[in-house]
Amino acid sequence: MTGTTLKEISKALGISISTVSRALKNHPDISSRTKTKVAELANLLDYEPNANAIGLRTNTNKVFGLLIPSISNSFYDSFVAAVEEESRKVGYSIMILQSGDNAEIEVENLKLCRQNRVSGVFVCIASQTQHYEPFNKIKEQKIPLIFFDKVPDSYEGNKVCLADKTSAVLSANTIIQSGKKSVLAFFGNEKLSITAKRVEAFKDCFKNKKIKLETQFCNSMNEVYPQTLSALNKNQKPDAIFCMSDEILCGVMKAVLQLKLTVGKDVSVIAISDGFFPKIYAPEITYVETSGYKLGKAAFTRMMECINDNSEIKEIIIDSVLIQGASI
Amino acid sequence: MTGTTLKEISKALGISISTVSRALKNHPDISSRTKTKVAELANLLDYEPNANAIGLRTNTNKVFGLLIPSISNSFYDSFVAAVEEESRKVGYSIMILQSGDNAEIEVENLKLCRQNRVSGVFVCIASQTQHYEPFNKIKEQKIPLIFFDKVPDSYEGNKVCLADKTSAVLSANTIIQSGKKSVLAFFGNEKLSITAKRVEAFKDCFKNKKIKLETQFCNSMNEVYPQTLSALNKNQKPDAIFCMSDEILCGVMKAVLQLKLTVGKDVSVIAISDGFFPKIYAPEITYVETSGYKLGKAAFTRMMECINDNSEIKEIIIDSVLIQGASI
DNA sequence: AAAAAAATCTCAAACGTTTGCGAAAATGTT
DNA sequence: AACATTTTCGCAAACGTTTGAGATTTTTTT
Numbered sequence: 078m079t080g081t082t083l084k085e086i087s088k089a090l091g092i093s094i095s096t097v098s099r100a101l102k103n104h105p106d107i108s109s110r111t112k113t114k115v116a117e118l119a120n121l122l123d124y125e126p127n128a129n130a131i132g133l134r135t136n137t138n139k140v141f142g143l144l145i146p147s148i149s150n151s152f153y154d155s156f157v158a159a160v161e162e163e164s165r166k167v168g169y170s171i172m173i174l175q176s177g178d179n180a181e182i183e184v185e186n187l188k189l190c191r192q193n194r195v196s197g198v199f200v201c202i203a204s205q206t207q208h209y210e211p212f213n214k215i216k217e218q219k220i221p222l223i224f225f226d227k228v229p230d231s232y233e234g235n236k237v238c239l240a241d242k243t244s245a246v247l248s249a250n251t252i253i254q255s256g257k258k259s260v261l262a263f264f265g266n267e268k269l270s271i272t273a274k275r276v277e278a279f280k281d282c283f284k285n286k287k288i289k290l291e292t293q294f295c296n297s298m299n300e301v302y303p304q305t306l307s308a309l310n311k312n313q314k315p316d317a318i319f320c321m322s323d324e325i326l327c328g329v330m331k332a333v334l335q336l337k338l339t340v341g342k343d344v345s346v347i348a349i350s351d352g353f354f355p356k357i358y359a360p361e362i363t364y365v366e367t368s369g370y371k372l373g374k375a376a377f378t379r380m381m382e383c384i385n386d387n388s389e390i391k392e393i394i395i396d397s398v399l400i401q402g403a404s405i
Numbered sequence: 406m407t408g409t410t411l412k413e414i415s416k417a418l419g420i421s422i423s424t425v426s427r428a429l430k431n432h433p434d435i436s437s438r439t440k441t442k443v444a445e446l447a448n449l450l451d452y453e454p455n456a457n458a459i460g461l462r463t464n465t466n467k468v469f470g471l472l473i474p475s476i477s478n479s480f481y482d483s484f485v486a487a488v489e490e491e492s493r494k495v496g497y498s499i500m501i502l503q504s505g506d507n508a509e510i511e512v513e514n515l516k517l518c519r520q521n522r523v524s525g526v527f528v529c530i531a532s533q534t535q536h537y538e539p540f541n542k543i544k545e546q547k548i549p550l551i552f553f554d555k556v557p558d559s560y561e562g563n564k565v566c567l568a569d570k571t572s573a574v575l576s577a578n579t580i581i582q583s584g585k586k587s588v589l590a591f592f593g594n595e596k597l598s599i600t601a602k603r604v605e606a607f608k609d610c611f612k613n614k615k616i617k618l619e620t621q622f623c624n625s626m627n628e629v630y631p632q633t634l635s636a637l638n639k640n641q642k643p644d645a646i647f648c649m650s651d652e653i654l655c656g657v658m659k660a661v662l663q664l665k666l667t668v669g670k671d672v673s674v675i676a677i678s679d680g681f682f683p684k685i686y687a688p689e690i691t692y693v694e695t696s697g698y699k700l701g702k703a704a705f706t707r708m709m710e711c712i713n714d715n716s717e718i719k720e721i722i723i724d725s726v727l728i729q730g731a732s733i
Numbered sequence: 734a735a736a737a738a739a740a741t742c743t744c745a746a747a748c749g750t751t752t753g754c755g756a757a758a759a760t761g762t763t
Numbered sequence: 764a765a766c767a768t769t770t771t772c773g774c775a776a777a778c779g780t781t782t783g784a785g786a787t788t789t790t791t792t793t
Contacts, residue, residue: 127749425743427742459780461749
């Protein structure tokens, strides 16, 4: 009914189940003659190993858990794409679990990973995650755990993240070198430590400079848009705007378009982005690249290291680079 | 070492494994006294059922397979988000498999779904998928199969897709009613049947009208951009541009921005989109909504119907609706 | 107080694989 | 031809759970 099993093949060939099993995995104990016999019949009968049985027997799954706040986000989905791509190459699949940035759902999802005996889990923690026992449980089961992007400060573990400060500093210095005098800087969710770090580093760059700097925290395009609009309508409007994320960039640009300003001439804009959005505008926006794709590749590499030799804990930081557009 | 098992609980409590198993699932045969005893200890010991063992015993997994060309696409990732969200509510997880629009990887992925005994699979076929035996195999195993978005014409099955024609017709009629005289229409991958249908329906609307219509096929923003640029630089430039997708819209708008034209005044624009991109421009773009999110919800609903009562095959079509912006 | 019914629990097989160890068959060595 | 090796294979247990059917205990009925 459902699928061919080793037992069926063994019966049909008059050999034992173990021989069939070994034949299929090219075990040296088995003669090449029976190997081909087995292979042929298995092929004919469309034999496919039962992943559950294997998982039960070996107590692992060829599956990675991937915990993420939301997949509808160009940064995360390029991360996911990268991890999936690499995983497939080595025979792993990925199980995606969204938390909706909700800490409770996050622990549910961690539980799911344990129940499924996944081979490893990648996690980008929710903003309000406070308790780390669920993560400890994962570790107790010897399941490799890789934090990425939003990583916990106060918890030890493998971490792969972007150079938070570098990207902010790079942006700030670009603005300073261009000789701008009044800067409006938009940052994301104030509660996130990544935001805090960036703000601090960014502000530091402007110390002792004769440049006016105003910083604001925003969570969505719909907040940024009106704020930019009113800022640009003031008498002393900013001559440079910094955008910490794509969403913010979109909000800023919407205001810029609304006022029919030309970026790079009437006002300068610089963003932190993974690169898609800056290129949909003309002139293109100058940005500091933070690639979800690269981050994904790095996280995957780290995961494989953990699986192969359960080595010590590492924190990896992906550097960012400035991509010149014509907006500043 | 790894995790608590039923056996351990049963031994500790001096009762049989089956009693423990039944107690945990609230079976009527078990007294409430032992139920609470079991529940307490299970809780204390952090018992978590082994998904592999359950899967092996019951021959199913609480997992849906999700086959998709690429997840880095706002339409698909909102689809994925919707399916994941709903699945979680009923205790299912999703396994994401990208084909990269490659038919061979697609069959590999289908195989993975079978090996994992998933409870159901959602699939958006690759553009060149020709052979349907792998899908038959899925069906033979009584695994519910839901095609979505890019569905095969020549293959019977459950299908959930957007009203291809309606969205094109809606766009066309909006253009006609606005009194435009020269239309430039960009469509996506020429080989896809969905494209063919839309083109045909779109063209039909313009029959017997005194409107100039030029259609072009494009696959990326980088193609659309220069083409739009040159079209808008001609003497008789189009007064309305139709964009079949978000990517095309971005390409068109880049040219519009480049030329410092104002949408809705200098040139009209209308798109088919799931709604994010049209709203990042000012004025906002008028579009026909085709929501990946809604499609996901519908596909999920259909999946649950299939799981509950293995009813007959259905084809569901999600209607589209015009969202007014100021671009036409 | 005995018989019948109901409630509660246990046994044991099964799901499909993997794997250590021992058995049989083939080959090589004196 | 007898023995030692090597090659090839089979046995059986184990992974953790579910489930039908039977066993035991408790409660109800007569």
